[in-house]
Amino acid sequence: MRFKLIVALVEDALTDRVMNAAREAGATGATVINNARGEGRHQARGFLGIEITAQRDVLLFLVDAQKSRAVLDSIADAGEFDETPGTGIAFQVDVEEALGVQSQIQSLNERE
Numbered sequence: 001m002r003f004k005l006i007v008a009l010v011e012d013a014l015t016d017r018v019m020n021a022a023r024e025a026g027a028t029g030a031t032v033i034n035n036a037r038g039e040g041r042h043q044a045r046g047f048l049g050i051e052i053t054a055q056r057d058v059l060l061f062l063v064d065a066q067k068s069r070a071v072l073d074s075i076a077d078a079g080e081f082d083e084t085p086g087t088g089i090a091f092q093v094d095v096e097e098a099l100g101v102q103s104q105i106q107s108l109n110e111r112e
Helices: 012-024 065-079 102-111
Strands: 003-011 031-037 055-064 088-095
Touching (some): 003 012, 003 065, 012 055, 012 065
Antiparallel strands (some): 003 088
């Protein structure tokens, strides 16, 4: 079975919505890394010139390559990445090999 790794960097307030959308599209789970810091091209300044950085979560999805585009699109729609600047980004990369995913393969085979 071939896999893709989908990496989503999202505002922490959107994590649950994005996770639910990914599951509905075929993802079997994810690893969540909390409290990452994101910055755009220009640093956001707030009251008294203090730098403001929104907390982000990093979501890592290892998904079946055949379902990866549907999962990626669902993540982007749920997070409104293209509609609202700064809410997050997502991308996918090929995975050459993966170990420890036997239960995920069984779950995918049961769904088919």
